[in-house]
Amino acid sequence: MxxxxxxxxxxxxxxxxxxxxxxxxxxxxxxxxxxxxxxxxxxxxxxxxxFLSGLSLLGGELDYAYQSEPVANTAHRIHSxxxxxxxxxxxxxxxxxxxxxxxxxxxxxxxxxxxxxxxxxxxxxxxxxxxxxxxxxxxxxxxxxxxxxxVISVSASLSGARKYLLREPVKTAWSELGVSLNLQKDNGTITGLAEMYENSRNGMRQxxxxxxxxxxxxxxxxxxxxxxxxxxxxxxxxxxxxxxxxxxxxxxxxxxxxxxxxxxxxxxxxxxxxxxxxxxxxxxxxxxxxxxxxxDHFAIYLAFRLRDPSAGYALGSAAWQDPALFKSLPWDWVVSQPLPAEIITKHESKAEKQKRNLYEVITLYVPPGIPGIPIDGTHIATSTMLLLPTSRGTxxxxxxxxxxxxRIQPNYFSTPLDRDALIHGTRQTLKAILTAGPMKSIVESETPPSGEGLDGLTPLTADASDEAIEDRIRRTGMQHHHxxxxxxxxxxxxxxxxxxxxxxxxxxxxxxxxxxxxxxxxxxxxxxxxxxxxxxxxxx
Structure with missing residues (x-):
């Protein structure tokens, strides 16, 4: 040039x-x-x-994969x-x-x-x-x-061929926890249970x-x-x-x-x-x-073991035969929620702030790169993410x-509000997947990740202590690249x-x-x- x-x-x-x-x-x-x-x-x-093939690009030649400075509030881990x-x-x-x-x-x-x-x-x-x-x-x-x-919804993509078996059970579980269905997002509100929309052209990246x-x-x-x-x-x-x-x-x-x-x-x-x-x-x-x-949107991924892996609930099961199921990530719903008044009022006195959605939960019918969790049809996963974090980095x-x-210092999970919001969101996720609606008969337990630096982790339950959930977040939480x-x-x-x-x-x-x-x-x-x-x- x-x-x-x-x-x-x-x-x-x-x-x-x-x-x-x-x-x-x-x-x-x-x-x-x-x-x-x-x-x-x-x-x-x-x-x-x-999209699924794109998982292989992470950390490769098309990814800067910057390494952060050690983050004190996440067990001094270096984040990719x-x-x-x-x-x-x-x-x-x-x-x-x-x-x-x-x-x-x-x-x-x-x-x-x-x-x-x-x-x-x-x-x-x-x-x-x-x-x-x-x-x-x-x-x-x-x-x-x-x-x-x-832009298309999961249920409409590929002429409606992406029919995931857990669509209705997940919907029912969140409904049982009092989360309202919000399909139209009238007046721009995202609060509630909404369908996942994707930017894709015939199931391919655009x-x-x-x-x-x-x-x-x-x-x-x-x-x-x-x-x-x-x-x-x-x-x-x-x-x-x-x-x-x-x-x-x-x-x-x-x-x-x-x-x-x-x-x-x-x-x-x-x-x-x-x-x-x-x-x-x-x-x-x-x-x-x-x-x-x-x-950034800091989050925790959780993996959940299925009682019957042969039922075809998750990617990797032999029952997944329809090619449409492999187009894009296998998911249906996204939950966006405010905190209960007794939590948010400890941190924020303004009424309009108390109405804001502070966390999001997505259920994925595949564990996307969670350390030690196989993609063989035995597990599904969730992402529980802070939407409006108050932590700031440099x-x-x-x-x-x-x-x-x-030089990047993300400084994740460094404020009391972020701590309380993500602990609450994680607990709601555990309740939805382990104890609510038909999910409790489909899912056996939460499976902690395994690998270097993850020794001693035990499965989380819906009644786990705040301290146990917080420790898991600090040891395994990661950003959503947002x-x-x-x-x-x-x-x-x-x-x-x-x-x-x-x-x-x-x-x-x-x-x-x-x-x-x-x-x-x-x-x-x-x-x-x-x-x-x-x-x-x-x-x-």
Whole structure:
């Protein structure tokens, strides 16, 4: 690549980067757009095409698999932080869940930054623009039918062929615990038992670079960006790790994700001045919040032994013969719930906060990589996840070399509210799977994971002590790879993603999300990027 120039340079070819580069290139003025991605093009990689096969990609060449600093509150464990290192980014590693946050979560975002465009009502046009919703009779105010991202329920996918035997028992179990069915999600509420929606096309993955075509974009893969270049306080382009440069006539837009974006900013001289000085990086703009406010969905996976593995309840059983059952992850339902008043009022006095969903539970008819648990039809699993964690971590740099990974301290499970919320959510999960409805006759017991560092774990029961549940969480809990917040809107960038103190530089990825949100991030990120790129086009 010789010295290049374009109107826009997009750094990072992940979920939002591909969308923004595509939308810019297709806009009326037909600007020249360069997209720079550190990883390879995964096209033709068979494992990247499917969801279950995609499990094999974790920790491989298409995954940064960053290693965290030891986390004191999780038994000083080092966590492996999956992050897509390929064109498409996380959209070639995720499991396809298409779950918006609650309307109240978006409204809090709008309140925090003082801009209603980031409220639920502000988001709705961009949800509709990004979605190709499967049910044409659905509420047209809530869903879009002409967007690029195919969105379908599990029960409707593959013409209804995915019929999991535990669908009704799981539904009945949660109903017995008082969780209301919420299929329509009226007014944007996700509270209750809702059906899982997926972003898939005929059961296959739909990466961002296929949904948002890059035909008119100059795409460079396996190209590491070192830093932004400047003329005074104006971004002029980028310098690559090999010393080559590219010039942006209009803007540089960073879409490198919650871990890499703050690293690029700091390598460019934008960040906490003390950190920059320690690494010998000239300060372009002292921005102390760069790399702060890291939030993620911390969770605990539990495995449950089935009484009759031959019944065909779980993947790996000989009774699983229909190929449709192997498309996407085997799941049906997602539960989102607030805490009981007696727990939440110990921590939060505001009435609106007491209504918020603080944990999520998903039942999977396969144990997805739980240490020591075989995938042979003998076990199902659950994920119990904090939706609105109050713990915050940091991202920093360990050197001025762009090839060195960032230094990441997630600081999971570090607040009393997070502790109480996840213990309660875990107990509700144990009740649902072990004691409620028909599940109690299907499931024999919880099976603890096994392996290095996991000696001495015993099965959890629905009446296990808080201390036993907390110990299990600290020893086995892990994140859901839903990180954000490290270049937060209102702290590092303004409400249109423009970096404070710098001209012609924006951030447009999960790092700008100022607070944790419920749901799973991709549905929010596509809509967020649609709105941000519309702002870029309007500025032009």
């Amino acid at each position: 010789a010295h290049l120039a374009a109107d826009y340079i997009v750094v990072g070819g992940g979920l939002t980067g591909c969308l923004i580069a595509s939308r810019l290139s297709q806009s009326d003025r037909k600007p020249e757009v360069i997209l720079l991605e550190a990883g390879p093009d995964p096209y033709g990689n068979a494992a990247a095409a499917g 932080l999956n992050s897509g290192k390929a064109l498409g980014g996380g959209s070639i590693l995720n499991f396809g869940g298409w779950l918006r946050a609650d309307a109240l979560d978006y409204d809090e975002w709008a309140d925090v930054v003082g801009d209603k465009r980031w409220s639920y009502e502000g988001f709705k046009p961009w949800f509709r623009k990004s979605e190709h919703f499967y049910d044409a009779s659905a509420d047209a105010d809530q869903h879009g039918f002409d967007g690029p991202m195919d 990466p961002s670079y296929t949904a948002y075509p890059l035909n008119d974009v100059k795409v460079f893969t396996e190209t590491i960006v070192h830093r932004i270049t400047f003329s005074g306080s104006t971004a002029t382009g980028v310098e690559l790790a090999d010393g080559r440069k590219a010039t942006a006539r209009k803007e540089v837009i960073i879409c490198a994700g919650a871990y890499r974006t703050p690293q690029i900013l700091m390598l460019s001289g934008i960040g906490p001045s003390t950190t920059l000085s320690e690494q010998g990086i000239p300060v372009v703009y002292n921005s102390p919040h760069v790399g702060q406010n890291l939030h 991202v920093s740099i360990q050197s001025s070399d762009p090839k060195d990974p960032p 990180s954000g917040g490290t270049a937060a809107m209102g702290k590092v960038v303004d409400v249109e993603g423009k970096v404070f103190g710098i001209n012609r530089l924006r951030v447009a990825d999960a790092s700008v999300i100022p607070i944790p949100l419920g749901g799973h991030p991709q549905a929010t990120l596509y809509a967020m990027a649609e709105q941000l790129v519309s702002m870029i086009i309007d500025d032009a």
